[in-house]
Amino acid sequence: MLTFDFYNPTRIVFGKDRLKELNKLIPAEAKVLVLYGGGSVKKFGTLDKVRQALGERKVIEFGGIEPNPRFSTLMQAVEVVKRESIDFLLAVGGGSVMDGTKFITLASAYDGNAEDLLRCGFKPVPLTSALPIGTVVTLPATGSEMNSGGVISHQGGKYPVFSPLAFPQFSLLDPTLTFTLPPTQVANGVIDTFIHTVEQYVTIPAEGRFQDRTAEGILRTLIEIGKKTIDQPTDFDARANLMWCATNALNGLIGAGVPQDWSTHMIGHELTAMFGIDHAKTLAIVQPAVWTVRKEQKRAKLLQYAERVWDITEGEETTRIDQAIEKTRGFFEGLGVPTRLGAYGVTAEKIDDLVAALEKHGMTRLGETGEVTLEVSRRILEAAL
Amino acid sequence: MLTFDFYNPTRIVFGKDRLKELNKLIPAEAKVLVLYGGGSVKKFGTLDKVRQALGERKVIEFGGIEPNPRFSTLMQAVEVVKRESIDFLLAVGGGSVMDGTKFITLASAYDGNAEDLLRCGFKPVPLTSALPIGTVVTLPATGSEMNSGGVISHQGGKYPVFSPLAFPQFSLLDPTLTFTLPPTQVANGVIDTFIHTVEQYVTIPAEGRFQDRTAEGILRTLIEIGKKTIDQPTDFDARANLMWCATNALNGLIGAGVPQDWSTHMIGHELTAMFGIDHAKTLAIVQPAVWTVRKEQKRAKLLQYAERVWDITEGEETTRIDQAIEKTRGFFEGLGVPTRLGAYGVTAEKIDDLVAALEKHGMTRLGETGEVTLEVSRRILEAAL
Numbered sequence: 001m002l003t004f005d006f007y008n009p010t011r012i013v014f015g016k017d018r019l020k021e022l023n024k025l026i027p028a029e030a031k032v033l034v035l036y037g038g039g040s041v042k043k044f045g046t047l048d049k050v051r052q053a054l055g056e057r058k059v060i061e062f063g064g065i066e067p068n069p070r071f072s073t074l075m076q077a078v079e080v081v082k083r084e085s086i087d088f089l090l091a092v093g094g095g096s097v098m099d100g101t102k103f104i105t106l107a108s109a110y111d112g113n114a115e116d117l118l119r120c121g122f123k124p125v126p127l128t129s130a131l132p133i134g135t136v137v138t139l140p141a142t143g144s145e146m147n148s149g150g151v152i153s154h155q156g157g158k159y160p161v162f163s164p165l166a167f168p169q170f171s172l173l174d175p176t177l178t179f180t181l182p183p184t185q186v187a188n189g190v191i192d193t194f195i196h197t198v199e200q201y202v203t204i205p206a207e208g209r210f211q212d213r214t215a216e217g218i219l220r221t222l223i224e225i226g227k228k229t230i231d232q233p234t235d236f237d238a239r240a241n242l243m244w245c246a247t248n249a250l251n252g253l254i255g256a257g258v259p260q261d262w263s264t265h266m267i268g269h270e271l272t273a274m275f276g277i278d279h280a281k282t283l284a285i286v287q288p289a290v291w292t293v294r295k296e297q298k299r300a301k302l303l304q305y306a307e308r309v310w311d312i313t314e315g316e317e318t319t320r321i322d323q324a325i326e327k328t329r330g331f332f333e334g335l336g337v338p339t340r341l342g343a344y345g346v347t348a349e350k351i352d353d354l355v356a357a358l359e360k361h362g363m364t365r366l367g368e369t370g371e372v373t374l375e376v377s378r379r380i381l382e383a384a385l
Numbered sequence: 386m387l388t389f390d391f392y393n394p395t396r397i398v399f400g401k402d403r404l405k406e407l408n409k410l411i412p413a414e415a416k417v418l419v420l421y422g423g424g425s426v427k428k429f430g431t432l433d434k435v436r437q438a439l440g441e442r443k444v445i446e447f448g449g450i451e452p453n454p455r456f457s458t459l460m461q462a463v464e465v466v467k468r469e470s471i472d473f474l475l476a477v478g479g480g481s482v483m484d485g486t487k488f489i490t491l492a493s494a495y496d497g498n499a500e501d502l503l504r505c506g507f508k509p510v511p512l513t514s515a516l517p518i519g520t521v522v523t524l525p526a527t528g529s530e531m532n533s534g535g536v537i538s539h540q541g542g543k544y545p546v547f548s549p550l551a552f553p554q555f556s557l558l559d560p561t562l563t564f565t566l567p568p569t570q571v572a573n574g575v576i577d578t579f580i581h582t583v584e585q586y587v588t589i590p591a592e593g594r595f596q597d598r599t600a601e602g603i604l605r606t607l608i609e610i611g612k613k614t615i616d617q618p619t620d621f622d623a624r625a626n627l628m629w630c631a632t633n634a635l636n637g638l639i640g641a642g643v644p645q646d647w648s649t650h651m652i653g654h655e656l657t658a659m660f661g662i663d664h665a666k667t668l669a670i671v672q673p674a675v676w677t678v679r680k681e682q683k684r685a686k687l688l689q690y691a692e693r694v695w696d697i698t699e700g701e702e703t704t705r706i707d708q709a710i711e712k713t714r715g716f717f718e719g720l721g722v723p724t725r726l727g728a729y730g731v732t733a734e735k736i737d738d739l740v741a742a743l744e745k746h747g748m749t750r751l752g753e754t755g756e757v758t759l760e761v762s763r764r765i766l767e768a769a770l
Contacts, residue, residue, distance in 0.1 A: 001399075001400075001621075001622060001625040001626065001629065002400070003399065003400030003401065003403070004397075004399050004400065005396065005397065005398055005399070006396070006397040006399070007394075007395075007396040007397070008393070008394075009392075009393075009394035010392075011390065011391070011392040012389075012390065012391040012392070012641075013390055014386075014388065014389050014390070014391070014641070014642060015386075015387070015388030015389065015642075016388065018388070207622035207625070207626065208626075209602075209605075209606040209609065209610070209626045209630075210602060210603060210606055210626065210629050210630050210633055212602075213598070213599070213601070213602025213603070213605060213606060214598070214599045214602050216598070216602070217594070217595060217597075217598025217599050217601070217602055218595060218598070220594075220598060221594040221595055221598060224594065225594070236386075237386060237592035240386040240592070240642075241386065241592065241593075241594045241595065244386065244595050244642070245594075245595050248595055253638075256397075256399070257399060257400075257625075257629065
């Protein structure tokens with residue numbers, strides 16, 4: 001097992017009808033900025049319930065945080081935070097709203113040019129305090145509700161931003177608040193959770209037995225309930241299992257003490273930036289291709305994945321690996337998500353541009369061992385055609 | 386899935402040669418009370434290394450915290466804390482030292498009679514602040530390093546004490562510090578971790594798929610590495626896996642949102658109190674008997690346990706359950722731990738006394754559904770003969 005630190009102070013408040021508890025989770029005297037995305041939290045009444053729970057507190061709303069939240073949008077919220085002397089930020093939404101809210105609290109506390117914060121990469125931003133945040137999760141997918149990072153879009157790039165100050169103080173997870181999600185977003189959530197898990201699991205062996213088994217547990221759960229929670233959106237237990245898996249897939253637990261890949265995410269980010277393809281769909285495209293191209297480097301873990309997640313134990317090793325990749329592809333396609341670039345209108349001619357974008361963003365040594373050079377990324381994109 | 390809250394702010398610092406980081410984990414100006422048990426942390430040099438890492442800080446030592454730490458011993462440490470105006474408590478040891486240190490910080494902050502704190506049961510003790518604690522774990526077993534509870538012995542009883550203030554601020558887990566443990570203590574650690582896990586898993590179905598799979602992952606890991614880490618005490622990865630499983634078995638993760646049993650622990654406590662049998666050994670005695678007696682109530686989860694942990698899929702349901710119980714018993718015995726009361730010199734005539742002790746301590750409705758009455762406990766003890 002590798003050396004690691006694990007720290008996660010976010011309080012999870014999980015279950016039906018818990019929105020009213022916002023009243024005790026947020027200080028009584030706090031002036032609250034409630035942040036959200038499009039209109040669905042208004043349309044389905046979540047925002048009303050949130051305001052009701054907040055009672056007599058002074059509340060200001062900031063809506064319109066878009067998918068892949070943009071620096072320029074978030075900086076408008078930073079102005080509101082400063083102008084209105086906000087004490088507490090409450091994100092009501094999915095990963096974009098939560099990621100955006102994290103950036104807003106950090107940028108509000110930062111004295112310099114907030115663009116600096118986009119250049120810290122995976123290092124914590126240079127801050128020692130920031131306003132507390134809480135979240136009400138309406139889309140189970142990114143795990144942002146229980147980690148300290150976010151991804152911010154700016155001028156055609158996607159930038160990771162991290163800080164221990166960005167851990168939500170609490171996250172309220174009520175599966176029933178997600179019942180109204182459109183099927184495509186639920187499918188995205190299943191795939192996002194799946195890929196978060198394999199990015200930390202299908203790497204190279206490192207004797208992280210607890211981590212491996214826990215990752216496999218998330219994957220098997222997603223395979224068991226993925227289709228069901230799309231087809232039967234009001235099945236509480238299926239949705240609850242998706243929601244809790246999504247959180248645990250990216251709260252640091254399964255990645256502690258083991259190598260991590262993340263090349264699928266980095267290549268996927270370019271697809272989103274260039275073609276506007278949903279984040280999760282880019283992952284469904286890139287992941288099978290990464291495995292196809294890096295079959296040898298990931299052989300041991302792909303065989304473990306084939307056996308423990310898909311019960312594939314017969315046949316030649318390479319055949320088992322190929323079967324596991326096909327099973328994975330079939331799982332994603334079965335959720336209604338195509339796994340080939342062509343299905344999204346992206347053709348071979350665009351690969352040069354994508355590789356150039358990876359180079360521009362410094363993505364020249366990706367993967368658990370840094371072996372995913374631009375040349376390997378090119379082969380991955382070709383395998384995804 | 387059941388409604389739950391999950392909160393665990395303890396920072397885990399895991400890996401080889403990390404003791405020197407105590408210097409940055411504990412405030413520079415803190416006056417530190419270092420607490421430990423018997424002499425092994427002195428004998429094997431851990432205490433020296435701790436003092437070296439603490440540098441110029443004022444350090445006072447309090448040794449002699451015994452297994453099943455006693456109220457009277459701990460109250461002596463409380464006096465030291467008050468008299469010396471201690472700022473930080475550092476536990477160096479296993480579960481007893483950590484549990485004891487938690488109680489010491491709480492009792493030091495409590496104005497009334499500290500015996501009151503023993504009467505809170507599983508409710509948090511009535512306190513709003515307490516001195517911070519850190520731990521250096523030398524025995525992987527109880528999970529105390531990453532939870533908010535402890536068990537304190539007083540006048541023949543064992544009392545749970547809980548408080549969010551008892552979460553260690555950090556816990557330093559260096560598997561190499563455990564290499565010098567005697568085999569019997571390692572075996573106890575494996576069994577303690579195993580039983581912590583099944584107390585939260587072999588109950589009744591509740592659609593906690595992530596929790597179940599994670600619990601099964603811990604159990605399979607223990608079965609894989611349990612014997613090895615006793616026979617090859619300096620195998621880093623085996624010990625690291627035991628250590629990280631022990632922590633995760635009782636940090637709230639696998640028990641969140643699912644029913645919990647704990648009858649094995651409560652009955653086992655009486656065996657420790659009355660006959661001085663090691664805590665883990667009492668669990669190895671009681672757990673198979675609980676399953677034997679409550680086979681019907683736990684049927685669904687026992688079948689799941691048989692299949693997913695022991696790969697038992699053939700034969701009648703009852704046969705599969707019996708096989709799983711025997712496999713479990715065989716696993717414990719294979720670690721050198723007898724699983725029958727007789728092996729510890731406890732005979733049938735003592736059962737009346739044990740049942741009376743359970744009654745005296747209010748243990749009349751145990752188990753995940755409260756069905757373990759005194760009469761059921763009696764049958765469990767009989768099955769353990």
